[in-house]
Amino acid sequence: MHTPVLLDQVMIALEIKKDGLYVDATFGEGGYSQAIVNAGGKVLALDLDQSQISNSQLSMSDLKLVEGNFGDIEKIAKENSFYPVDGVVFDLGLSMRQINQSGRGFSFKRLNEPLDMRMSLKTxxxxxxxxxxxxxxxxxxxxxxxxxxxxxxxxxxxxxxxxxxxxxxxxxxxxxxxxxxxxxxxxxxxxxxxxxxxxxxNEEFKNLKKGLDGAAKIIKNDGKIAIVTFHSLEDRIVKNFSRSQGLKLLDKKPIMNRRGRNFEKSAKLRLIGKKII
Ligand SMILES: C[S@@+](CC[C@H](N)C(=O)[O-])C[C@H]1O[C@@H](n2cnc3c(N)ncnc32)[C@H](O)[C@@H]1O
The missing domain is CATH 1.10.150.170 (Putative methyltransferase TM0872, insert domain)
Structure with a gap:
């Protein structure tokens, strides 16, 4: 199983409930989805990249995989009758499989790959x-x-x-x-x-804003949105979004990753919830 950066911290933050509903907005290689199902939750998982879904070996009755953009998270959750939810997790960026095996020019080290960089080949x-x-x-x-x-x-x-x-x-x-x-x-x-x-x-900033907005609409009053970002511009979008009406950052400071390779050390976890009025 792929172990994503900050997995333990995300699991603690989301406080997975037995039979609770969770959206994994960035399925990737399935690390979060698998951990949430193993902890007793039910998961609707999205990925923009069809190959991430077709490469998945995970087969669990409490996991539904959908090819889709998290910018459409509200629509996708409603189409699948999967809301209101207890939590949503976003783990932004690319997975190692996309960087090393997609052949789409994501890595500056792969000199002969085409300058493609699309997560979805439909883009x-x-x-x-x-x-x-x-x-x-x-x-x-x-x-x-x-x-x-x-x-x-x-x-x-x-x-x-x-x-x-x-x-x-x-x-x-x-x-x-x-x-x-x-x-x-x-x-x-x-x-x-x-x-x-x-x-x-991949219009990442636009999709992130839409995705956070949609996630806030599908969580329960005590639901949580966990977001793992890898650079300051993404983190800024998350922080600004958390000041939207009726929402708040549940931890003043982000949870950081202290171990691993350089890109893993840049990971920050933020947790957003609804303001209880
Ligand atoms: C860092 S990886 C996620 C890794 C995952 N947590 C795991 O355990 O393997 C990010 C994933 O999000 C997907 N992704 C990026 N932008 C997306 C979007 N707008 N909608 C849906 N998926 C997206 C990428 O294709 C990639 O598979």
């Missing part, structure tokens, strides 16, 4: 389209807004110059542009630029 936008069609100003905005990378301007300019000779097709082409723009290889810059493109292709 029309790709990273390749953005890189070859946006203006320099638009590319700058995508990088700066989605990753706050300080070299965004230089990198956007280099992309526009290089693509006038040859279209960017594969990961290695983008890495060459970044290296040339900043003068030396830098994994942290690669990570931020890849993150920015992935966020744009």
């Amino acid at each position: 029309e936008m790709t990273a390749k389209y953005l890189l070859n069609h946006l203006s320099e100003a638009e590319l700058y905005e995508v990088f700066a807004k989605n990753s706050e990378e300080i070299n965004s301007q230089k990198i956007a300019r280099e992309i526009v110059v290089r693509r006038s000779f040859k279209k960017l097709e594969i990961v290695g082409n983008l890495i060459n542009c970044i290296d040339h723009a900043i003068g030396e290889p830098d994994n942290n810059v690669y990570k931020r630029i890849f993150q920015a493109l992935r966020i744009q292709v």
Whole structure:
């Protein structure tokens, strides 16, 4: 079984009830869904990426898997007569399987993969389209807004110059542009630029806002929403959302992950509930 970052902390935070209803908004490789079912809950699990659902080996009578966008969580829960719920969990980003095996150019280390970066193959936008069609100003905005990378301007300019000779097709082409723009290889810059493109292709911020809004509508008065984020821009959206009418952060400070690899150490758990009036 895949053990997601902060699994124990999420399980404690959600206080799983026997026969309680829970939505796993980001099924991935099923770590949360399996743990919730094992603790006695019933789970409706969503994933935008059809391959995450078809690759799943989990077969449990209390788990229903649906291919869908958590931006539509309210509609999907209602279509499945699965509400009001005791809890919702969001574990944002990508799973290791998507990074290492999807062949969609999510990792800056996989130089020969196409610049695709779609979580769902039904999405029309790709990273390749953005890189070859946006203006320099638009590319700058995508990088700066989605990753706050300080070299965004230089990198956007280099992309526009290089693509006038040859279209960017594969990961290695983008890495060459970044290296040339900043003068030396830098994994942290690669990570931020890849993150920015992935966020744009998959409309991650828009979906997160819609998903949180929908989750707040389907939880019971004492229900909880647990969100694991991996960078400060996502965390900011969650914090701002928790100030919406009738909601509150149940812990003032996020629960952090102290162990594991670097990306695992950036994980933060926030818990949102309804204000009891
Ligand atoms: C970090 S992984 C989740 C890992 C999971 N908790 C586990 O135990 O394996 C995030 C998953 O969320 C999915 N995802 C990302 N955005 C989504 C969205 N808007 N709607 C539904 N699923 C989404 C991704 O395809 C990926 O499978």
